[in-house]
Amino acid sequence: MTDSPSRVAIVTGAGRGIGAAVAARLASDGFSVALLDLAADAVDARAEAITEAGGRAIGVSVDVSDADAVDAAVNTVAERLGAPTVLVNNAGITRDNLLFKMTESDWDSVMNVHLRGSFLMSRAAQKHMTQQNWGRIVNLSSTSALGNRGQANYATAKAGLQGFTKTLAIELGKFGVTVNAIAPGFIETEMTAATAERVxxxxxxxxxxAAAEIPVRRVGQPSDIAGVVSFLVSDDASFVSGQVIYVAGGPKA
Structure with a gap:
């Protein structure tokens, strides 16, 4: 490890929900934070709020499924904040439907954001981590990886992220980089609100x-996920890698 690796974090899908909460938590932990999202106004506003609170943050608009755009975004972060050593792959979308109703576009859109996006972001960011011999990658999976009616695309993508996590942990461990995944259960966000509206x-x-089915008898909050991210990117978690941590209020989805 370098004497003082840069404390710069990238959080994708940071315009709202879990991503916004993670970005705010990492800023409070002392990281400079780049908030990435398609929604430029949303990440700019979130970054401004962090700055006004005494932190250091920027918003960057990017389509994480676009290789050139991802490379440009990571370069922008390195130029404006410093070399990124923490990456939280949180960007995600849903296109729920039963298999016989699911279109190719529904499938491809979800795969492109979750899997291709995490691959492109990790590939672009890892060079900065390996150069400093220190880094942290946290991928957002889901309890849906265990299977969920109407989410063949989303469940497959989230399960794929678990295999991606374990493989990167093997490849990058010798460079001082840990890679872990968090699999949230029901979290109160705009996405779950949209699901309720859809049904x-x-x-x-x-x-x-949902709370009635969860052992702790409540639904999760974005801050519940942000707290686990905070631990996984800390030095205290330096011997934790290749793990999938279910944050779901109990042992089941």
Whole structure:
């Protein structure tokens, strides 16, 4: 490890929900944070809020499935904040449907953002980590990786991220880089609110039904995931790599 590796983090999908909470938590932990998302206004506003609170942050608009755009975004981060040594691959979308109704576009869109996006971001960021012989990659999987009706595309992508995580942990470990995945259960976000709307259930009822199936009897909050990310990117987690941590309020989805 270098005497003082740069404390610069990239969080994708940081315009809202889990990504925004992770970015804010890492900023409070002392990292300079680059918030990446397609929604430029959203990440600019989040970055401004971090800066006003005394942190250091920038927003960068990027399509994580575009290789050239990803390389340009990571270069921008390195130029403006310093070499990134932490990457949180959180960007994600849903295109839910039963298999017989699912289109090729539904499938490809989800794979491109979750799998291709995580691959491109990790490939672009790892060179900065290996040069400093220190780094952390955290991939956002899901309990849906265990299987979930109406989510053949999303479940497959999230399961794929678990294999991706374990492989990168093997490849990058000798360079001082750890790679882990977090698999959230039900987290109260705009995405789960949209799911409730899609199935025609008021969100409060949707959350109440979900909480009844969770051993701790509540749904998760973005801050629950941000706290685990904070640990995994810390020096205290330097011997934790290639793991999938289910953050779901119990042992099952």
């Amino acid at each position: 025609g259930v008021p969100f409060e009822e949707f959350k109440k039904a």
